[in-house]
Amino acid sequence: MLTLQGKSVYRDICIGRLVFYSGQREIGRVTVEDREAELLRFEKALLAAKCQLRDLYRDSVKVVGETNAEIFRVQEMLLDEEEYRSSVRRMIGEEGVNAEYAVRTVGDKMARELHSVEDIYIRERSQDLLDVTRRVLNVLSGGIGLDLPQEPFILAAEDLMPSEAVQLSGDRVLGFVLSKGSTHSHTAILARSMGVPALMKLGDALDPECDGKQAVIDGFAGVLYIDPDEASMRAMEEKKRESDRRRLQLRELLGKENITRDGKTVKLFANAGNLADVEAACANDAGGIGLLRSEILYLESDSAPDEERQFAFYKQVLEKMNGREVVIRTFDIGADKRVRWLHQERAENPALGMRAIRLGLEKPELLKTQLRALYRAGVYGNLRIMYPMITSVGEVVQLRKLERQAKSELESRGAAYAEKIPTGIMVETPAAALLSDLLAKEVDFFSVGTNDLTQYTLALDRQDEGLERFGDPEHRAVLRLIETVARNAHAAGIWIGVCGELAADTAFTEEFLQMGIDELSVSPGMILEMRQKIREL
Numbered sequence: 313m314l315t316l317q318g319k320s321v322y323r324d325i326c327i328g329r330l331v332f333y334s335g336q337r338e339i340g341r342v343t344v345e346d347r348e349a350e351l352l353r354f355e356k357a358l359l360a361a362k363c364q365l366r367d368l369y370r371d372s373v374k375v376v377g378e379t380n381a382e383i384f385r386v387q388e389m390l391l392d393e394e395e396y397r398s399s400v401r402r403m404i405g406e407e408g409v410n411a412e413y414a415v416r417t418v419g420d421k422m423a424r425e426l427h428s429v430e431d432i433y434i435r436e437r438s439q440d441l442l443d444v445t446r447r448v449l450n451v452l453s454g455g456i457g458l459d460l461p462q463e464p465f466i467l468a469a470e471d472l473m474p475s476e477a478v479q480l481s482g483d484r485v486l487g488f489v490l491s492k493g494s495t496h497s498h499t500a501i502l503a504r505s506m507g508v509p510a511l512m513k514l515g516d517a518l519d520p521e522c523d524g525k526q527a528v529i530d531g532f533a534g535v536l537y538i539d540p541d542e543a544s545m546r547a548m549e550e551k552k553r554e555s556d557r558r559r560l561q562l563r564e565l566l567g568k569e570n571i572t573r574d575g576k577t578v579k580l581f582a583n584a585g586n587l588a589d590v591e592a593a594c595a596n597d598a599g600g601i602g603l604l605r606s607e608i609l610y611l612e613s614d615s616a617p618d619e620e621r622q623f624a625f626y627k628q629v630l631e632k633m634n635g636r637e638v639v640i641r642t643f644d645i646g647a648d649k650r651v652r653w654l655h656q657e658r659a660e661n662p663a664l665g666m667r668a669i670r671l672g673l674e675k676p677e678l679l680k681t682q683l684r685a686l687y688r689a690g691v692y693g694n695l696r697i698m699y700p701m702i703t704s705v706g707e708v709v710q711l712r713k714l715e716r717q718a719k720s721e722l723e724s725r726g727a728a729y730a731e732k733i734p735t736g737i738m739v740e741t742p743a744a745a746l747l748s749d750l751l752a753k754e755v756d757f758f759s760v761g762t763n764d765l766t767q768y769t770l771a772l773d774r775q776d777e778g779l780e781r782f783g784d785p786e787h788r789a790v791l792r793l794i795e796t797v798a799r800n801a802h803a804a805g806i807w808i809g810v811c812g813e814l815a816a817d818t819a820f821t822e823e824f825l826q827m828g829i830d831e832l833s834v835s836p837g838m839i840l841e842m843r844q845k846i847r848e849l
């Protein structure tokens with residue numbers, strides 16, 4: 313038995329045979345006689361690859377939602393990049409090499425260059441470049457018939473491109489295991505929204521020699537067992553039965569109230585980052601969306617997302633939620649969530665830097681565009697707007713001014729919009745918590761972002777895995793702040809929610825209810841588990 317430890321991106325268990333997928337093929341350098349004909353072969357392959365990507369976008373929108381599918385549009389754009397096309401053309405035209413060799417050489421070189429860039433979002437584009445290169449090569453070689461078995465299997469690979477993950481998914485793929493792969497990659501995001509266990513970074517021991525072997529993915533522990541011995545197999549089968557049983561049991565809570573045994577109720581909402589999450593929220597019976605992180609629109613674009621694109625996305629979310637509350641947070645970009653097109657300087661302490669509403673106040677057009685899209689979408693559902701990273705009353709006053717400007721811009725355009733949208737703030741800095749009595753008079757609700765509130769209160773960088781042991785989640789300092797915020801919210805007659813990761817920690821549910829927290833917003837998959845906990849209290 314071989315036991316490999318990796319990073320899990322989806323908590324579930326699956327048992328099946330490993331099938332190694334190797335998209336990489338050896339490509340030799342061949343001198344061609346007819347350079348013109350070879351150039352034409354390349355152009356035709358490029359066109360076919362672009363058509364495939366367009367089809368893939370259309371099909372995957374239905375599976376993983378528009379925002380996740382957007383990656384295939386980005387890939388189509390990569391194929392249009394002048395530098396890419398002209399470099400390949402030059403190699404074929406000047407050196408007389410075969411199109412395959414030129415495509416592979418240029419693709420690899422440009423991907424390496426992108427990979428050496430410090431910015432994580434640019435770096436991840438190198439994956440996309442390799443992905444489109446492989447696609448063009450597949451077309452040139454007449455297409456890959458993915459010779460995959462008919463019975464369900466666990467897909468193993470060194471790494472998997474987003475398009476391969478989508479194409480190889482479906483009923484037969486029980487899970488993904490990758491020797492490389494990043495938990496931030498699009499492939500990880502796609503696997504999560506497909507709802508299959510997936511392990512990344514398993515290392516070189518995940519070798520093609522293991523092809524065909526029996527394996528178990530334990531997505532709870534992040535462990536892959538290859539050729540499990542009888543005892544481990546039995547333990548895993550039992551764990552899977554238990555997990556299936558629990559999942560099924562929890563489904564009995566669909567449609568039930570979030571009520572404690574002594575009659576206290578709390579709203580259970582879902583956190584979402586894309587349309588697939590919104591669908592998962594509905595499937596898990598969330599009362600609403602307590603936090604829609606809007607920054608995905610900004611992170612996946614090559615330029616600032618325009619009003620129309622944002623409007624279409626927010627409208628879709630509101631319509632899917634069909635009258636239930638949806639809290640959309642204005643962009644929390646900047647600092648660690650750097651977007652290429654903003655050309656921000658790398659800050660010494662990014663978490664304390666130019667992010668969220670600071671960026672919005674610095675670049676008012678960016679925030680006003682989002683506000684206009686939100687006000688227009690507000691006509692189609694039950695919308696609330698929430699501002700991240702507030703530290704003072706003065707910031708709220710400045711934001712109010714931008715709100716008025718955005719509305720009057722819509723007014724002068726004669727656009728339809730929702731005039732009265734409740735507006736709240738995230739309480740995620742100690743400053744906001746300490747000023748919560750004053751802030752409560754200015755806004756319609758609070759939502760406590762415990763992820764950042766913990767980082768700023770305990771002076772503990774949330775990106776630094778090495779500091780995890782100092783991050784005691786039970787730290788009384790954070791809980792005392794939340795208690796103060798709850799008291800101040802209720803004294804001013806506004807509601808308070810918690811939307812950070814602590815909201816889903818059942819060890820704190822009782823304490824949150826005692827504080828009078830009105831809403832808990834957790835990942836969609838945690839809704840029913842939380843409902844069960846509340847009903848037991």
Ligand code: PEP
Pocket residue numbers: 603605644740760761762763764765811812813
């Ligand atoms: C938080 O800080 O707790 C929060 C919910 O926001 P994010 O994790 O997106 O910073």
Ligand code: MG
Pocket residue numbers: 700740761763764
């Ligand atoms: Mg936050």
